[in-house]
Amino acid sequence: MRQILLLLLLMFSAIPLRAAVEIAPRGKNPVLLQDVYQQKGVPYIAIEDVLDAVGLSGHWNSIKHTFSIRTRRGWAEISPASSFLKLAGNYYPLREKPRFIDGRLRVTDHFILNQLFLLVGQPIYFRNLDPDSDTPVAEEKNTLEQLFAFLLNKKTKSSGPLVRAVAIDAGHGGLDPGVIAASGFKEKELNLQVARKLAKQLKMKLGVTIYPSRDGDYELSLEQRLEPALKEDVDLWLLIHAQASLSPEPRGVNLFVRSEGVANSLATEQETNKSVDSPSLKLANQLALSLREAGIQVNGIYPSPLLYLGRGSLPTVQIELGYLSNEEELLQLQDDRYQNQLVQALFQGIRSYAKQLKGER
C-alpha cells in the first residue's frame, strides 16, 4: 500500500503544471491562454496564440528560419537565433530569445510587455495567472542550430557524371504557405509547380536522379527538408522560393548562396570565365546568365548568412523566382508558359554549369 501511495505521489509530481496567462489589447476582453510553459517564473507563450489574442497574424518561414508578423508598420520578424525583434528596419532587444518548446515558437512575458505594443499600435493588457508554477521542460534533443550545422563536404570525383543527382526543395507546404499574394495565390503552390517542372526536365534531358523534398502540399520537418540534400549522390541542391516586398515595384529573380567564402568573389559575378572559389557561386552565375539570356530579370546573386543553407561545399542555390507583391509578375508567375520559360532557363544554367565543371576537370 505504501508503495502504491509512493507511486501515486511520484505520478502526480511528474504531471507538468501548466501556467496560464491573460492577454488582450488594453480595454478589450482578455483571452485566456493555457498552452504556457513556465521556467523560473518566466512564461513562454506560443507566438501564434499571442498574435491571435491581439488580432495580428504571422507565419513561420521554415527556410528563412524566422517568424514574420504582419503589422500596420510593415513586417516584423523574430527568430530563435536572434535576441532582437526586427521592425521597419529597427532592432528592439528581447530579454529572452524566442524558443521552440513542444513544437511551437514561444516568446516570453518580456516580449509581450515591452515589444508587443509596437506591433499592435496600442497598449497591451497582460496578466500571468500563475507566476509561481514552473513547467518541467524536457531538453530539446535537437536544437535547430545543430540541425543546420550539417556538413556537406563533397569529394571531387575523378570520373563518372559530374551531376549525378539533384536535390530540389520546393519551399514551404501544408500549413506553411510562404508568401501570400493579395490575390490569395500562395508561394508554396508556385514553388511546387516550378520544382516539379524542373525535376522533369532534368530527369528527361540529363538523366539525373531527382530527390524532391516534397511532392505535394504538406508540411515538412527540418529533418525531412534537409534529407534529400544529404543523399550520397547529390551534387546540386536547389531551393525554390518566391518573395514579396512591401512596395509593389520590385520584381525579378534573386539568387542566394551561402555566405562563407563568397563575399570576396561576389565582385566577379559578371565575369563567369574567371574562376571563382565557391561552387555554389559558379552555379548561381550560370543560372543568372541563362535566365538573363532568356530575357528574365535577375537582380543579383546575394550571400545569405542564414544557417538554413547548411555549411560545406555542396553547390547550393536558393532561387527566389520573383515577387508575388508585383501585380504584373504575379500574373506571369502563375502563367504556365512563363513558368516553362523560367524552368527552361534554369535547366540551361545547370547544363552550362555541368559543362563548365567538365572543362575544368
Ligand SMILES: [Zn+2]
Ligand atoms: Zn519562401
